[in-house]
Amino acid sequence: MDLAAVASTVSALSAQQAGDAVGTLVLKKALDLQAQNAAQLLAALPQPAPYNNPPHLGGKVDLFA
Incomplete structure (x- = not known):
């Protein structure tokens, strides 16, 4: 094996x-x-702006709609 070829291969990998x-x-x-x-x-x-809903709004969800 040629020493120069090994050196060039090592150099290329490096x-x-x-x-x-x-x-x-x-x-x-x-x-x-x-x-x-x-x-x-x-x-x-x-x-985001805070919600200013009255206390009776937004507390329940109608699931039977």
Whole structure:
């Protein structure tokens, strides 16, 4: 077996592993950024108005309709 071929194979595998690690890191940062943006959008939603129904309304459901 040629020693240069083994060295080039090891070098290629090492470069591929480094590329995979960089890709994983970029993906993680992109997901973190999307999570931050989603949290900001949820925080920007207006709060729903409280219901001001009289006490006799909304307490029962007619199941025989």
